[in-house]
Amino acid sequence: MKSRNEIKNVAIVGGTHGNEVTGTYLLRRWAANPQEIKRHSFDTKLLWANPKAFRENRRYIDCDLNRSFSRDDLKDETIDTYEGNRAKVINALLGPKGNPAFDFTFDIHSTTSNMGITLILIGEDQYQLRLAAYLKARIRNVNLLCIPSEIGEANLSSVTPRMLGIEIGPIPQGLLRHDIFDQVNQVVNLGLDYIELVNAGNDPAVDYQVEVFTYRSTVKFPVDSEGNIGAMIHRDLQDKDFTALLQGDPMFVTLGGEIIPYTEDEIAYPVFINEAAYYDQKIALSLTDRRMTTIALVGTRAETEFVLSRMWAEMLQLEAVGADDNLFELGADSLSALRIISLVQQTFGVELPEVALFESPTISSLCERIMALKMKPDPRAQD
Numbered sequence: 283m284k285s286r287n288e289i290k291n292v293a294i295v296g297g298t299h300g301n302e303v304t305g306t307y308l309l310r311r312w313a314a315n316p317q318e319i320k321r322h323s324f325d326t327k328l329l330w331a332n333p334k335a336f337r338e339n340r341r342y343i344d345c346d347l348n349r350s351f352s353r354d355d356l357k358d359e360t361i362d363t364y365e366g367n368r369a370k371v372i373n374a375l376l377g378p379k380g381n382p383a384f385d386f387t388f389d390i391h392s393t394t395s396n397m398g399i400t401l402i403l404i405g406e407d408q409y410q411l412r413l414a415a416y417l418k419a420r421i422r423n424v425n426l427l428c429i430p431s432e433i434g435e436a437n438l439s440s441v442t443p444r445m446l447g448i449e450i451g452p453i454p455q456g457l458l459r460h461d462i463f464d465q466v467n468q469v470v471n472l473g474l475d476y477i478e479l480v481n482a483g484n485d486p487a488v489d490y491q492v493e494v495f496t497y498r499s500t501v502k503f504p505v506d507s508e509g510n511i512g513a514m515i516h517r518d519l520q521d522k523d524f525t526a527l528l529q530g531d532p533m534f535v536t537l538g539g540e541i542i543p544y545t546e547d548e549i550a551y552p553v554f555i556n557e558a559a560y561y562d563q564k565i566a567l568s569l570t571d572r573r574m575t576t577i578a579l580v581g582t583r584a585e586t587e588f589v590l591s592r593m594w595a596e597m598l599q600l601e602a603v604g605a606d607d608n609l610f611e612l613g614a615d616s617l618s619a620l621r622i623i624s625l626v627q628q629t630f631g632v633e634l635p636e637v638a639l640f641e642s643p644t645i646s647s648l649c650e651r652i653m654a655l656k657m658k659p660d661p662r663a664q665d
């Protein structure tokens with residue numbers, strides 16, 4: 283019997299879109315150096331998703347492979363496109379969807395938009411969220427983009443119960459870049475490390491809350507009377523992925539120079555701004571909402587210390603706080619102490635007296651107290 287969080291089979295998928303070539307070349311590297319992606323507690327399979335589209339340097343041959351995995355389409359025997367058939371082959375290898383042989387998929391993509399390292403999560407699974415938070419804490423400039431399950435339902439990675447999409451850019455279609463190649467290699471390898479740690483019961487510490495961008499809507503280009511794209515992304519919006527867009531901010535400019543602003547009341551955080559792959563559908567960008575999401579804690583000592591040090595570093599506006607640093611010497615005062623105590627109560631569900639910090643003025647001593655309180659049975663608990 284495997285436990286709920288144990289992962290036995292991991293698929294690393296590249297080349298789902300034929301002209302996003304980073305994944306394809308990384309698969310070649312790993313095929314030649316399989317020890318790089320080998321871990322002890324699970325098997326890893328490399329899957330080149332769309333070889334024909336890669337050879338033709340196109341996103342797809344007949345239709346988008348990453349929109350071909352809905353349950354209905356996988357069952358539909360009348361579908362006879364190249365990608366429709368590839369989807370069925372991949373579903374047979376990794377799936378079948380609903381009762382899959384594989385537990386986890388890394389799916390490697392790239393974008394012409396200025397999205398840095400974006401980790402895409404479909405659905406709200408805590409395992410995926412913890413993995414993404416783990417990567418975000420260890421790699422600079424990582425953004426988390428959450429797609430509701432119903433929207434990601436036809437994506438390749440929906441075949442396995444858990445997934446991580448890697449979307450990295452800006453990079454032109456068909457191009458290989460050393461920096462991006464290395465970054466994706468690092469993301470996948472740290473992701474494999476994370477799975478290995480959790481399989482061994484050593485869940486690594488992650489932040490107690492993390493910034494996520496949640497998909498809201500897709501915005502199309504304005505069109506002229508003949509249906510052609512009639513405006514372009516305004517220069518002020520170009521490359522501003524994950525940056526706040528406010529009502530009245532310029533969004534498009536027509537070929538004649540007329541500005542078309544963003545009109546909604548609610549602040550949006552645009553992504554996939556001016557993505558080349560979406561011109562055929564006249565899609566200009568997607569809008570997301572930004573929020574902080576709470577991560578379920580696993581309760582280990584390492585995690586408790588890590589979370590406390592992150593809370594204090596944020597409170598004191600320091601890069602890091604050591605486990606044995608005296609917090610008052612670093613600038614804590616009674617006001618910040620009270621704020622941290624209230625944050626600790628919310629986050630760990632333990633009651634601390636107001637003087638707790640004066641008695642335990644280091645992360646490690648505070649951690650001791652929290653761990654000791656967690657050991658005591660909660661008198662309010664039913665069983």
Ligand SMILES: [Zn+2]
Pocket residue numbers: 298299302391392
């Ligand atoms: Zn892609």
